[in-house]
Amino acid sequence: MISIRLRAIGTRVLQVIPTILLATFLVFGLMHLVAGDPAVLYAGENPTMERIEQVRRQFGLDQPFLVQYANWVGKVLTGDLSVSMMSAEPVLDAIWRTLPYTLLIVSVSLCLSVLVGVPLGVAAATRSRTPLDSAIMGVSSLGIAVPNFWLAMLLITAFALNCQWFPATGAVPLTENALSALYHTVLPAIALAASGTAEIARQTRGALSEVLASQYVRTLQAKGLSRARIVYLHGLKNIGVTLLTVMGLLINRLLGATVVIEAVFAIPGIGSLVVQAALAKDFPVVQGVVLAMVVLVLVINLVIDILYTVIDPRILRQ
């Protein structure tokens, strides 16, 4: 039994590698396709023709596309993601510097989404078609439609400016002062969590309703199990897979949405990094960040995939 699991995990890890490779190809290709002539971008403001040619030779941009790609991948594998055009800082260092802030917010936000969303979904499913159900679903519609940066501003106005309960801006590294770091994370995480909570509540409600209406559960009820036991033991176990799927999708969305939140709260995370780079046409940084985030998402999805096999033995047999 154990060796089957290990083998399943092993195959999944192996399967991710070509996907990551494909992703690097897509990132490189997309960026170059869209950037037109990167030499012009690299050459800085108002470049002369000679300068552009010089840059082209310097960065190896006169070579065929696949050769450029191969060179780039080679460099990436050794940890060289090129340097920022603005600050000459190695892109990888910039990413290491900014990623922890982002990860902190995203993790807290994800926890919040699950901790609030699941009970809401359970409540809605167990009291299906009552006013409570409609209310929860209505609020979740709002949560999905609300622009999260606006929600952030509302939160700041209410809790930072008026009441001074939380800081309005800034972030503290986790390693420096954990409590303060978390304190700074509260408002951003809540703003970010709105749509996630709504989505999780919806999916939980949907999946749980289906389970509760199923023949299997009705048999349990006939056997005399209490409602609570049915819901918590059997119901939630069955929707574990659904939840994991949603969380996987959520992480992807959260990593994207954190960009705006970091702007609102002036957090020096990876989102702020990429926005500033885009505004300044700092091509290497943009490319490096996109690659980093894609790899991150793929790795996280891999972890979730592995968790599937732990939770649902049926998937193992596939």
Next chain:
Amino acid sequence: MSVKAIRSRRRLWRRIFSDKRALISLVYLIGLTALAVLAPVVAPYSPIEQDYAQVLVPPGPDHWLGTDDVGRDILSRLIHGAPVSLFGSLFAVSVAVVIGLPVGLFAGYIGGRVDDMIGRVIDTLLSFPAIVLAIGVTGALGINLANAMFSIGLVFSPILARLVRAQTLVVKNELYVEAARCAGAGHLRILCRHVLPNMIHPVIVQLTLLLAAALLAEASLSFLGLGVQPPAASWGGMLARAYNYMEISPWQIYPPGLAILSAALAFNALGESLRVLLDPTFDGR
């Protein structure tokens, strides 16, 4: 045989009218579109005219929603922001359709190895965080609204392509497709007359939901300065400005925020209603 077209469409409209949620969202969106089209006529002031004598005025009889930090009337800017958001989202979703629909149709119809390859590419693209990619593409293309909307459309196209591909894979194996082939129909006819019409409903639902997402994405990008450039009015841009003056004039953040929220809500509500209306067998999750 146009009698049939009229009959089935009338049935659909009757169903839409009887669903309150769909009706309200539809009416709201039509009103918003009218506002967007008539913006220059309806807005009381010019959206870009600055008046330093009337800076940061709270809502009052002259300026129903007040003025911003350079004296522009917020209501007028709000009204002029509507076409930006609406037509921008429409443009973004059109880009997604133009790219995603043919790719999905082709992949699903052709099947086999080609389809597997395309499917892999689509799935990998879907693991890219959308906004980050849109930011990257916009930055590379040049920062303006059109490029921002194009990049959003580009980022959304895999979502559409995946749906279209999945639907095509199912529909192309239907018996009536084989019957059409038996009657001598070529691939183009089969795609246009038999495959596409029978998978269009989920696609329409998805497009409506994508409109909401595009709206929110446009607002985010404009907020970050990567979309509509000042002094043009946009809801996201207005929020960016309001952000700077949150402490002294907090009322500024409400109009654009509520505008974005209500438009996105309307699109989402319409999409959810359509999902149920267009597919009577749906179990109402």
Next chain:
Amino acid sequence: MQVPPLLEVKDVSVLFRVQGSRQRVRAVDGVSLAVRPRETVGIIGESGSGKSTLGRIMVCLQKPTTGQLTHEGVDPYRLSPAQLCRHRRDYQMVFQDPNASLNPRLPVGASIREPLDIEGTLPRSERDARVLELMERVGLHRELAYRYPHELSGGQKQRVNIARALTCRPKVIVCDEAVAALDVSIQADVLNLLVELQQEFGLTYVFVSHDLGVVAHVSDTIAVMYLGKLMELGPSEVLMNGPLHPYTRALLSAEPAPVPPSMRTQKRIILQGEIPSPLNPPSGCRFRTRCPVAANRCATEEPAWKQHGENHWVACHFAGKIQGGTP
């Protein structure tokens, strides 16, 4: 008296790859059959016998992996795609599922009209006229042309399918279990319609069915299939009255007869066991695992396809050696 066959398959086989594994299934294995003009050929078999696949091969909906298909001596797969599309009109099919074979988004009149639309030679008004004519001929009210499939009953939908098959005046119509999905009371009506149409339009039919009663009623020639291979082939009166293959005899004895059980002279032959998986057909004679007269020879040697009478062929080691119904 040699009339050239309108449709002929020579030693055709179809290999399917099973989803997600390396295994292959021979849905049809070395079948040879000829259909003469104005004839009705019935193809009988259980599910999994490959009869539907054979039917689809005949109308070019399934390309044979090996073997040859000829339509009046011509190999349709040698034609260009455009020519093939035109050629198809002469070889039509009426499908089993009346629901799934009609595009739910088109009114039935448009579905019937489609072959004419594709042909494109007649003006619209004439095409519509032909559609209405055909609808009346198959027993449908003209008004129904504007209705959608979900508004019609199963029998009506099948008549629509028949009308669609007739639109371009085909030479051959393959009916793939055309009445299986209909209520028994409607089956007879539709079958009678098909017989009438054959005489009126000079059609040639291939009737694929699992129901021997249906097939015997309308066919001139009957072919019996089992697990992809032909077991017996011959004129229907001969097969009905003196079948030589044990499988055919079993099928025949299972048919409800107008004679009450107490007066029956023949014992009902009940086949033992389940039909084997097509992935792993039995060695030698495929039918041996369920055959009441199987012997050791049947496991080692595949029976040859031998002629036992005029136009009567059987694949069985004991054909002609055991007469009557009881083994």
